Amino acid sequence: MAITQCITNVAKQFLLGNPDGLSSGPDWTSSSNWSIVLIDGSVDVGPTTTSVNSPVGELAATGNYARKGIALTTSKDATTGTVMADFADAVWTSATFTASGAIVIAGSGANYAIVVLDFGGPKTVSNGTFTVKFPNADINNAIVRLT
Numbered sequence: 001m002a003i004t005q006c007i008t009n010v011a012k013q014f015l016l017g018n019p020d021g022l023s024s025g026p027d028w029t030s031s032s033n034w035s036i037v038l039i040d041g042s043v044d045v046g047p048t049t050t051s052v053n054s055p056v057g058e059l060a061a062t063g064n065y066a067r068k069g070i071a072l073t074t075s076k077d078a079t080t081g082t083v084m085a086d087f088a089d090a091v092w093t094s095a096t097f098t099a100s101g102a103i104v105i106a107g108s109g110a111n112y113a114i115v116v117l118d119f120g121g122p123k124t125v126s127n128g129t130f131t132v133k134f135p136n137a138d139i140n141n142a143i144v145r146l147t
Contacts, residue, residue, distance in 0.1 A: 003101040004046030005118040036090045037069035041100030049113040064095045084142035090132040098124040
C-alpha cells in the first residue's frame with residue numbers, strides 16, 4: 001500500500017470556505033482540536049483521505065500509543081502575506097511500535113485528515129522515544145504554507 005505525503009483535498013476545500021458543505025471543519029485560528037495519528041502503511045492514504053474515522057491503517061492502541069494519537073500545539077502567522085500553520089513536535093515516550101507515516105487531523109468528532117506524512121518506510125521504536133519532528137514554525141519552513 002502507498003502513503004502519499006500531501007495536504008489533503010478536504011483541507012484545501014476548507015481553505016476555500018467549504019463549498020461542498022462538509023460539517024464543521026478545522027478552526028485554522030485555534031490551537032484546539034488538532035492531533036496526529038500514526039499509521040502503519042497497510043492502507044492507501046493521500047490526497048483523497050478525508051477522515052481517520054474511515055480505515056487509514058492507524059496503529060492499534062498499545063503501550064504508550066492511544067487511538068486518535070496525541071494533541072498538537074499549533075503555531076500560525078498570517079502577517080506577511082504568507083499564511084502558515086505548523087505544530088510542535090509530537091513525542092511518544094516509553095514507546096514500542098512501528099509506524100510508516102502519520103496523519104494530522106482537525107475537528108472534534110469528524111477527525112478530518114489535513115496533512116498526510118510519509119516517513120519513507122517503517123520506523124521502529126522499542127521502549128524508547130518516538131518523535132515526529134516538524135519543521136521550524138516560520139513562513140519559509142512551516143509544514144503548511146500558502147503564499
